[in-house]
Amino acid sequence: MKKIGVLLSGCGNMDGSEIHESVLSLLFIDKAGATAVCMAPEMTQTETVNHPKGETTGEKRQVLAEAGRIARGKIRPITDVNVENLDALIIPGGAGPIKNLSNYAEKGADLEVRHDVTMLIRAFYTAGKPIGAICIAPVVLAKALNAHSPTVTIGDDATTIENLKTFGASHEAQPVDGICIDEANKLVTTPAYMCGPGIADIAPGIEKLVNQVIAMTKG
């Protein structure tokens, strides 16, 4: 059975992993007969947001513990992950990838991706294993692999597209139900809530992404 790593970064679209995109990834991995292996970095969230109010609260929360809510408790630190035991990696979107996995929300084109996240992504890449990224998460993927001139989609956000180009990535426009496939680098991306508007709109693109990622795995 194929094992697909799912890199989470908190729990909630405003300060962590986008919950719908994460759950749909888990659904379609399971539906495809593969096993999801959830993981997250060990770090304090950059911020905690009261979602109904849209305001930061000052609370200190741990990314791994919060992400564990989406995983029903079954989650491991990314430093405990052995890439040899996994067949692919999928990164859902939300504020988590741009506030926790990287500082894109603050730095824009000058973003830095966390060292352990960069190492994880590059380990999958070097092993020739496919990587999927959803919504805004392709920014993290593209930065970690920018030496390989990756092509990704983030929908149609002009500023983000411009930022991607400054560090050597190419952008391919895709609708919410489309996927961008970078065959040479084995990368698959879909806009999801970068386009939206609703959960039924983003589901087909995520299902295509999961199935494409699994199709690109070896053996």
Next chain:
Amino acid sequence: MKKIGVLLSGCGNMDGSEIHESVLSLLFIDKAGATAVCMAPEMTQTETVNHPKGETTGEKRQVLAEAGRIARGKIRPITDVNVENLDALIIPGGAGPIKNLSNYAEKGADLEVRHDVTMLIRAFYTAGKPIGAICIAPVVLAKALNAHSPTVTIGDDATTIENLKTFGASHEAQPVDGICIDEANKLVTTPAYMCGPGIADIAPGIEKLVNQVIAMTKG
């Protein structure tokens, strides 16, 4: 367009709404062309659990704010809900229904359902509007409406089935992909993670529940 109330009770299977069941409810409501209207009680969570560790943390979190993560911020207090504007109600499972909406986790057959939650459920019932409940949430539904001898399913948990009977409810065994329909009371229930085991296993029952609830709405 039909408007379906979704009663949430936190964010996470160990101290709030079960995230997968909640997100699948939102998915299938949207897929059916209806609109989900998320709501939650204004209260402090009974407890906060570190999900990877399975341990309570002592943190005080608000049910409405945490449930708002699942709703991407769009959520209202249940006391602000006008049942006249909604066509049906769906209650996902998790620890939230038995720790926050009621004290079933502590009291078993002697549970009390929060007053505002009881009033909400009875308002839908009195208006002849259908109510769906998932996983362990049928216990809350059955207790709030026990005067009407409701029939529900919670899968096959012997203790819970016994408890349901003590307060006047009947139990109908159903597999994970089945739904129990109480036509007379317009109630629809499905076991979901009471049976499991995986997210792809629980999805068909939740889709049937959502579609059945919508089919039972008026007009």
